[in-house]
Amino acid sequence: MPHRGPASPNSMAKVPMANETKAVNLMPTPENFARTGISGLDSILEGGIPRSNVTLVEGAIGTGKTTMGVEFVYRGASEFDEPGLIVLFEVSPEKVVRDAAQLGWDLPALERQGRVKIVYTTRQVFRQELQQADSLLLQEAAQMGAARLFVDGVVGVIDGGGDGQEPREAFHVLVEGLQRDRLTAMLAVEATALTQDRLPVLEESIADTVIRLRMEDVQRATTRSIEIIKSRGHSYQMGRHSFRIVTGRGIEVYRRVQAPRAASRDRAAAFDPSTRATTGVPGLDEVVNGGYFLGSTTVVAGISGVGKSVMALQYIAEGARLGEPSLMLTLDEQVPQVLRNAKSIGIDLQAHIDRGVVQLYYDPPQEIEVDHHFHTIEQIVKDFRPRRAVLDSISTYGSSLGTQGRLFRDFFHALVALMKEYQVAAVYNHENPEMLGMSSMMGAFGMSSLVDNIILMNWIELGDTFRLGLTVAKMRANPTVRETHECEITDGQGMRVLPRRLPLAAPTAMAPFSSFGGLISRAPERHTHGTEPGEVTGGQ
Amino acid sequence: MSEGAEDVLARLPYLRHRCDLDLLVFFHRHPRVLLTSERLVALVGYDLKQIAASLETLIAAKVVTRTQHQTTGARMYAFKVFDNDNDPLAPLLRTASGRAGWLAIIRALEGRRVKEPDAASRSRLPQQHGESPNGE
Numbered sequence: 001m002p003h004r005g006p007a008s009p010n011s012m013a014k015v016p017m018a019n020e021t022k023a024v025n026l027m028p029t030p031e032n033f034a035r036t037g038i039s040g041l042d043s044i045l046e047g048g049i050p051r052s053n054v055t056l057v058e059g060a061i062g063t064g065k066t067t068m069g070v071e072f073v074y075r076g077a078s079e080f081d082e083p084g085l086i087v088l089f090e091v092s093p094e095k096v097v098r099d100a101a102q103l104g105w106d107l108p109a110l111e112r113q114g115r116v117k118i119v120y121t122t123r124q125v126f127r128q129e130l131q132q133a134d135s136l137l138l139q140e141a142a143q144m145g146a147a148r149l150f151v152d153g154v155v156g157v158i159d160g161g162g163d164g165q166e167p168r169e170a171f172h173v174l175v176e177g178l179q180r181d182r183l184t185a186m187l188a189v190e191a192t193a194l195t196q197d198r199l200p201v202l203e204e205s206i207a208d209t210v211i212r213l214r215m216e217d218v219q220r221a222t223t224r225s226i227e228i229i230k231s232r233g234h235s236y237q238m239g240r241h242s243f244r245i246v247t248g249r250g251i252e253v254y255r256r257v258q259a260p261r262a263a264s265r266d267r268a269a270a271f272d273p274s275t276r277a278t279t280g281v282p283g284l285d286e287v288v289n290g291g292y293f294l295g296s297t298t299v300v301a302g303i304s305g306v307g308k309s310v311m312a313l314q315y316i317a318e319g320a321r322l323g324e325p326s327l328m329l330t331l332d333e334q335v336p337q338v339l340r341n342a343k344s345i346g347i348d349l350q351a352h353i354d355r356g357v358v359q360l361y362y363d364p365p366q367e368i369e370v371d372h373h374f375h376t377i378e379q380i381v382k383d384f385r386p387r388r389a390v391l392d393s394i395s396t397y398g399s400s401l402g403t404q405g406r407l408f409r410d411f412f413h414a415l416v417a418l419m420k421e422y423q424v425a426a427v428y429n430h431e432n433p434e435m436l437g438m439s440s441m442m443g444a445f446g447m448s449s450l451v452d453n454i455i456l457m458n459w460i461e462l463g464d465t466f467r468l469g470l471t472v473a474k475m476r477a478n479p480t481v482r483e484t485h486e487c488e489i490t491d492g493q494g495m496r497v498l499p500r501r502l503p504l505a506a507p508t509a510m511a512p513f514s515s516f517g518g519l520i521s522r523a524p525e526r527h528t529h530g531t532e533p534g535e536v537t538g539g540q
Numbered sequence: 541m542s543e544g545a546e547d548v549l550a551r552l553p554y555l556r557h558r559c560d561l562d563l564l565v566f567f568h569r570h571p572r573v574l575l576t577s578e579r580l581v582a583l584v585g586y587d588l589k590q591i592a593a594s595l596e597t598l599i600a601a602k603v604v605t606r607t608q609h610q611t612t613g614a615r616m617y618a619f620k621v622f623d624n625d626n627d628p629l630a631p632l633l634r635t636a637s638g639r640a641g642w643l644a645i646i647r648a649l650e651g652r653r654v655k656e657p658d659a660a661s662r663s664r665l666p667q668q669h670g671e672s673p674n675g676e
Contacts, residue, residue, distance in 0.1 A: 121574035122575065125575065
């Protein structure tokens with residue numbers, strides 16, 4: 001697990017005993033850790049912030065420092081019975097209360113109950129207060145039993161405030177004052193105080209936990225990111241994770257898609273080699289040995305229009321018919337369009353959704369935020385527990401995330417691992433751009449090694465007709481006959497795989513695919529021998 | 541629809557000076573402040589003497605409480621927090637939130653001072669509270 005933050009010898013937590021520290025790695029219990037209560041943050045902090053830690057929240061204007069600090073105090077008071085104090089220097093408390101209300105937090109109610117107090121002061125007074133034995137501020141905190149403190153904008157406090165104190169000394173005074181009163185404190189620092197995107201090393205070294213918030217430019221969009229730079233006394237998830245500030249809810253942190261999840265995910269990597277999910281496409285189960293194994297990864301590759309989405313809908317409808325929770329994730333088509341398509345092949349998807357056996361999730365592919373997107377899928381899988389899933393299509397992710405860098409591959413890797421952990425028989429549609437034949441299975445994506453089964457769909461030009469071919473190119477843990485099978489899609493009925501050898505009475509004038517060689521390599525040639533008695537051999 | 545300025549002020553007989561009103565609005569927006577008198581003067585925009593007098597008015601009316609620091613000049617002022625449905629200051633703050641309403645209240649306050657000069661001056665006699673005129 002290379003992505004865990006260090007709990008180095010000099011980063012051990014202080015045990016809250018007078019004049020004594022012990023080098024121990026704390027267990028994340030409520031006694032030792034203050035859970036922030038901020039959605040997703042405690043997960044990357046692996047339990048929360050060790051109590052009495054002084055946390056710096058660094059970032060430029062508008063990155064969400066005040067929101068994070070206020071939520072830290074709000075969640076403490078409302079969810080963990082830990083009263084808190086908010087200290088403001090510039091922002092009017094009225095505006096903080098107003099903005100908090102937008103996020104669904106009723107600060108005035110907590111103030112009336114004495115569980116939150118918002119104090120407006122000046123940096124000079126604040127600095128003096130922390131040095132006074134009879135500090136009114138700390139007295140206020142003690143009276144209300146405050147366990148948390150948020151100070152918004154400590155720049156003028158830690159730079160000495162022009163009263164001759166060195167910044168390090170001033171910051172030391174601040175930290176000592178907070179730790180003396182056993183307050184778990186969050187201090188917001190403006191980016192204007194940063195030197196080349198970093199605080200002066202001394203301040204960061206004195207603080208126990210440093211969290212950096214950023215606005216990241218992605219093409220012409222902007223996303224928010226959060227990074228735990230350090231946190232004494234525990235391990236944490238390193239790297240830049242994403243977060244959003246959501247109206248009515250507050251901050252939601254989404255662990256970066258590359259970050260390791262629970263060990264159970266890796267342990268569940270193997271698929272169940274005994275139970276299969278039938279495909280719902282007449283004739284296909286015979287070709288794929290009865291269906292796809294639970295926990296397996298299947299890619300259906302083919303150019304647009306060959307019927308990948310039709311197969312996907314039939315796969316989902318088959319799950320619904322069997323009463324299996326079935327999930328369809330779509331980026332290419334919006335929900336009404338998917339429902340309409342399903343209806344055109346005789347599938348009433350809406351009825352299955354209403355019955356609760358099918359879930360349909362659409363996320364627009366423009367400017368997709370991969371951490372948030374993956375988080376949403378992860379939550380759906382955890383809550384809905386599908387037995388089968390379709391993702392339509394991974395090519396759209398390629399367009400959004402790019403296929404050259406690691407992001408797409410990391411995302412796909414995480415998705416495959418998630419589906420395996422929950423033993424979902426997952427099918428991923430992939431739009432291969434080649435119209436006739438195929439020169440590679442997955443084009444620029446280069447992820448064939450992650451995939452258990454690959455089904456190639458392509459047009460085959462015979463005479464003046466395009467006919468639809470299906471070939472099983474790969475099927476792990478299964479005997480595979482790499483023959484090309486003909487498929488047809490019929491209005492109101494969907495797709496079916498035609499028999500390789502058509503009976504004599506079959507109502508077709510066309511020769512079956514078994515009469516040809518070179519179907520996939522774009523050079524079909526009719527056999528002159530090898531047909532069996534009773535087969536249709538005439539026609540095209 | 542906001543009430544008239546006279547009606548609003550009738551419920552708050554202790555208000556006499558526009559500084560009383562501005563300080564009240566300031567404390568409503570900053571219900572708990574830890575400041576020196578000088579800083580309060582800078583934030584509200586009246587001279588120290590007037591601020592001190594208005595502070596005494598609000599403290600005497602029990603709308604604001606004050607805790608004095610033993611060793612520094614800073615004081616903690618806490619505005620009385622009412623339930624939303626039971627806030628006697630709400631009509632005043634609603635009316636004073638717009639310029640026209642605020643001017644109407646100012647005019648009404650001036651009228652009140654003209655009518656009751658003695659009461660107005662009595663309301664800010666600092667000796668009643670045993671403090672110096674500037675509240676220090």
